[in-house]
Amino acid sequence: MKRIGNRTLIFENTPVIKGYASVAGKKEYEGPLGKFFDRIIFDPYNGMETFEDAESSFQAEAVSLAIEKSGVTTDEIDYIFAGDLLNQCTGSSFGIRDFQLPFLGQYGACSTMGQGLIMSAVFTDSGAARNAVCATSSHFCAAERQYRFPLEYGSVRTPTAQWTVTGAGSCVVGRADSGVSIAAATVGKITDYQVTDPNNMGAAMAPAAADTIASFFRDTDTSPENYDLILTGDLGLVGSRSLYELLFAEGFDIKSRHNDCGLMIFDREAQDVHAGGSGCGCCATTFCSKIMNDLENGILSNILFVPTGALLSATTAEQKKTIPSIAHLIDLVSPMCS
Amino acid sequence: MKRIGNRTLIFENTPVIKGYASVAGKKEYEGPLGKFFDRIIFDPYNGMETFEDAESSFQAEAVSLAIEKSGVTTDEIDYIFAGDLLNQCTGSSFGIRDFQLPFLGQYGACSTMGQGLIMSAVFTDSGAARNAVCATSSHFCAAERQYRFPLEYGSVRTPTAQWTVTGAGSCVVGRADSGVSIAAATVGKITDYQVTDPNNMGAAMAPAAADTIASFFRDTDTSPENYDLILTGDLGLVGSRSLYELLFAEGFDIKSRHNDCGLMIFDREAQDVHAGGSGCGCCATTFCSKIMNDLENGILSNILFVPTGALLSATTAEQKKTIPSIAHLIDLVSPMCS
Numbered sequence: 001m002k003r004i005g006n007r008t009l010i011f012e013n014t015p016v017i018k019g020y021a022s023v024a025g026k027k028e029y030e031g032p033l034g035k036f037f038d039r040i041i042f043d044p045y046n047g048m049e050t051f052e053d054a055e056s057s058f059q060a061e062a063v064s065l066a067i068e069k070s071g072v073t074t075d076e077i078d079y080i081f082a083g084d085l086l087n088q089c090t091g092s093s094f095g096i097r098d099f100q101l102p103f104l105g106q107y108g109a110c111s112t113m114g115q116g117l118i119m120s121a122v123f124t125d126s127g128a129a130r131n132a133v134c135a136t137s138s139h140f141c142a143a144e145r146q147y148r149f150p151l152e153y154g155s156v157r158t159p160t161a162q163w164t165v166t167g168a169g170s171c172v173v174g175r176a177d178s179g180v181s182i183a184a185a186t187v188g189k190i191t192d193y194q195v196t197d198p199n200n201m202g203a204a205m206a207p208a209a210a211d212t213i214a215s216f217f218r219d220t221d222t223s224p225e226n227y228d229l230i231l232t233g234d235l236g237l238v239g240s241r242s243l244y245e246l247l248f249a250e251g252f253d254i255k256s257r258h259n260d261c262g263l264m265i266f267d268r269e270a271q272d273v274h275a276g277g278s279g280c281g282c283c284a285t286t287f288c289s290k291i292m293n294d295l296e297n298g299i300l301s302n303i304l305f306v307p308t309g310a311l312l313s314a315t316t317a318e319q320k321k322t323i324p325s326i327a328h329l330i331d332l333v334s335p336m337c338s
Numbered sequence: 339m340k341r342i343g344n345r346t347l348i349f350e351n352t353p354v355i356k357g358y359a360s361v362a363g364k365k366e367y368e369g370p371l372g373k374f375f376d377r378i379i380f381d382p383y384n385g386m387e388t389f390e391d392a393e394s395s396f397q398a399e400a401v402s403l404a405i406e407k408s409g410v411t412t413d414e415i416d417y418i419f420a421g422d423l424l425n426q427c428t429g430s431s432f433g434i435r436d437f438q439l440p441f442l443g444q445y446g447a448c449s450t451m452g453q454g455l456i457m458s459a460v461f462t463d464s465g466a467a468r469n470a471v472c473a474t475s476s477h478f479c480a481a482e483r484q485y486r487f488p489l490e491y492g493s494v495r496t497p498t499a500q501w502t503v504t505g506a507g508s509c510v511v512g513r514a515d516s517g518v519s520i521a522a523a524t525v526g527k528i529t530d531y532q533v534t535d536p537n538n539m540g541a542a543m544a545p546a547a548a549d550t551i552a553s554f555f556r557d558t559d560t561s562p563e564n565y566d567l568i569l570t571g572d573l574g575l576v577g578s579r580s581l582y583e584l585l586f587a588e589g590f591d592i593k594s595r596h597n598d599c600g601l602m603i604f605d606r607e608a609q610d611v612h613a614g615g616s617g618c619g620c621c622a623t624t625f626c627s628k629i630m631n632d633l634e635n636g637i638l639s640n641i642l643f644v645p646t647g648a649l650l651s652a653t654t655a656e657q658k659k660t661i662p663s664i665a666h667l668i669d670l671v672s673p674m675c676s
Contacts, residue, residue: 001466007416007440009466050657078345079525086651087425089445093528093649093662102345102525103664104453105649107427107443115442126464128339128347146653187417187440190431311431311443313424315484319388324431326441 001125005219008186015121016179017332018131018172019070022288023058024281025140025166031266036289037167038065044141044166051142052086055168056095059084059137062168062288063096066133070172074099077172078129081116083107084137084280085164087146091137101133109309110205110234111188112136113169113284114328117305120173121182121330130174137168138279147198147314160200162236162262162278163271169284171292180295183302184331186216190311192324198312202239202262202275204323205308209235210246212327213306217252220331224254229300231291233283233307233327234262236276261286261307283307298336305330339463343557346524353459354517355670356469356510357408360626361396362619363478363504369604374627376403379504382479389480390424393506394433397422397475400506400626401434404471408510412437415510416467419454421445422475422618423502425484429475439471447647448543448572449526450474451507451622452666455643458511459520459668468512475506476617485536485652498538500574500600500616501609507622509630518633521640522669524554528649530662536650540577540600540613542661543646547573548584550665551644555590558669562592567638569629571621571645571665572600574614599624599645621645636674643668 002010024037025044034040039061046054059082067074080099083106084091092105108115116134123129141151143164149155173182191211195204209232217223224230235243240260247254261283262276287305294300308327316323340348362375363382372378377399384392397420405412418437421444422429430443446453454472461467479489481502487493511520529549533542547570555561562568573581578598585592599621600614625643632638646665654661 001464003416003466003468052653052657078341083443083445085426087653088423088447088649088651090649090651090654093664094654094659097528097530097662100527103528104457104525105421105445105664107421107445109426119442122464122466123460126339126460126466128341128460128464130341187442189438190435190441192435311426311428313426313428315390315425316428316432319390321432324435326431326443 006215008184008216008219010184011121011125011182013125013175014181015124015173016176016181018072018174018176018179019066020171020288020292021062021065021069022169022285023062023167024285028165028167028265031271033265033290036293051139055091055137055139055142059091059095059135059168062170063133063135066170066172072131072172077101077131077133079104079123080133081106081119082135083112085143109311110278110280111307111309111326111328112280113287114307114330117330118185118328124174132173135170136280136284138164138281140164140166143279157274158199159274160238161274162276163273164279165265165277165282167281167285169288178335181333182330183333186212186329188212188326188328190324190326192322194322196320196322198317201310202236203242204310205325206235206239206242207246208325209243209306209308209327212329214250216329224252224257227257227302227304229303230254230258231303231305232260234278235260235308236262238275295332295334298334301334301337303332305332344553346522346554346557348522349459349463349520351463351513352519353462353511354514354519356410356512356514356517357404358509358626358630359400359403359407360507360623361400361505362623366503366505366603369609371603371628374631389477393429393475393477393480397429397433397473397506400508401471401473404508404510410469410510415439415469415471417442417461418471419444419457420473421450423481447649448616448618449645449647449664449666450618451625452645452668455668456523456666462512470511471508473508474618474622476502476619478502478504481617495612496537497612498576499612500614501611502617503603503615503620505619505623507626516673519671520668521671524550524667526550526664526666528662528664530660532660534658534660536655539648540574541580542648543663544573544577544580545584546663547581547644547646547665550667552588554667562590562595565595565640565642567641568592568596569641569643570598572616573598573646574600576613633670633672636672639672639675641670643670
């Protein structure tokens with residue numbers, strides 16, 4: 001592992017994603033990525049007592065599936081990095097307690113999947129772990145209750161609002177000679193553009209994504225043309241437009257290479273999700289399904305995955321505070337790319 | 339860095355604590371450790387609009403002071419690991435946004451200080467960072483509102499209840515030839531003994547501490563006699579008694595070597611705190627004051643610091659769920675100990 005430029009890490013011992021899995025809800029199944037998910041949860045309770053229990057259960061299912069698909073045994077896994085949007089990250093702590101793995105709870109809001117991949121890469125590249133698992137989840141019903149209104153209110157949503165994805169994703173990371181490799185990473189700084197509208201989180205998060213992406217290009221002396229996809233977490237429609245403008249002003253035109261998990265996961269028009277998807281599960285399910293498939297098959301060769309997170313809470317929103325945001329970047333390379 | 343036994347990391351490139359600082363409230367100042375804190379916050383609002391803002395402000399103050407005391411410049415710090423008990427860790431994200439450092443949010447409930455120290459040690463030992471900062475905080479008034487009742491209710495507290503510490507602690511970690519070194523660490527597993535009473539978190543957390551401590555002794559082939567202090571996070575009186583029994587059954591008698599931050603920080607009788615202190619700030623302020631002083635001066639030579647965390651939320655408590663818990667262990671060695 002070596003540091004280059006201001007804040008980019010280059011992994012030299014080829015941490016690769018040995019296994020990955022996604023579990024998604026009914027609405028997500030009905031979207032454009034439906035056929036790529038490993039398992040679909042049609043019942044929002046997933047047979048449990050509460051929405052929160054349901055979220056824990058499908059995060060656990062994503063972890064089980066990722067481990068199974070990796071070919072690694074649980075005994076060979078040294079750490080699990082997980083976190084979620086529920087207060088005090090209980091989706092994770094309740095979800096994965098039965099695995100009996102050393103646990104390091106992560107909180108990056110909707111950027112948690114990226115943070116977990118970086119942690120897993122640092123720990124396995126350095127030898128602190130043989131293999132590490134990362135996981136995250138979100139649940140539309142649990143998130144609405146916690147952040148907005150109980151579903152029963154039937155509140156009207158604003159045009160800039162995003163729809164919390166019901167789903168979970170997990171990856172098993174370890175050193176190997178082949179597989180989709182984590183080549184480099186740039187950890188985000190907390191960015192605050194004084195946006196206070198919790199129904200417009202894309203606008204709040206775009207400056208964080210712009211800052212991290214521009215730093216990575218400068219640190220690595222590369223440009224958008226070097227990557228066949230720059231995939232942000234869940235900026236949605238509004239945030240993606242801001243991102244193009246902010247990066248264009250920095251000299252980087254990413255528009256033709258860019259996509260956003262919040263725009264990929266739903267059909268915005270047909271599924272009435274306004275500005276797109278959001279939640280920890282949004283980029284987790286998108287990444288741990290179609291994106292990883294395409295990297296494995298060489299349809300994508302070298303991508304930048306940039307999950308974004310809005311570091312607010314219901315309390316800070318009620319107190320009319322601004323929304324500090326963050327974005328972490330991971331450079332992933334296909335095994336087909338020699 | 340090398341792994342020994344089941345889950346213990348030995349740091350081979352001497353990550354040391356280059357600077358540390360603690361900021362504490364009035365009640366903490368009036369306790370037995372009062373004279374060891376770097377700064378005292380007499381106003382629970384710390385001049386801010388809300389208790390939550392106050393917590394952010396004193397976490398920021400602890401970080402500033404720790405950096406100042408370390409002699410390291412902000413430019414030489416590559417990551418900050420921070421987290422807290424407020425929903426969505428906003429104590430940290432609002433508190434440290436102005437430092438403009440790459441941020442990785444941690445959630446370990448009251449074990450967060452330990453988790454941050456482990457992350458800082460792994461990142462600096464491996465070369466992922468030159469220097470890293472970790473920080474955490476808690477605030478009695480903000481925690482009561484979020485987890486229990488608004489202060490205005492004047493609720494009666496149960497005898498097993500603990501008192502959330504108002505305070506913050508921060509450490510700057512980096513490789514160096516001298517200083518208090520982080521020699522080894524054992525990351526905890528989530529342990530659930532089916533305790534459901536959120537007013538008895540010591541009992542919920544004791545099994546997690548017992549599991550981590552016993553694992554460390556077995557991995558390193560050492561015993562309680564090899565350490566002059568085994569300092570748990572905030573088990574308080576009830577949890578400490580459970581810990582002795584659980585470890586005794588495993589063949590380890592730690593009673594004569596043990597102390598607990600929750601018992602050290604307050605005078606339980608005179609200060610009416612029932613079973614002792616708790617909160618992320620409890621072990622953070624205790625560790626980043628008297629304990630670090632004693633390690634620097636050689637009064638303590640080799641200690642095990644074992645912060646514990648109860649991974650519940652107000653929602654899971656209301657839903658009568660059990661309290662999953664965790665404990666991380668860090669072995670710290672005085673520079674006076676050659």
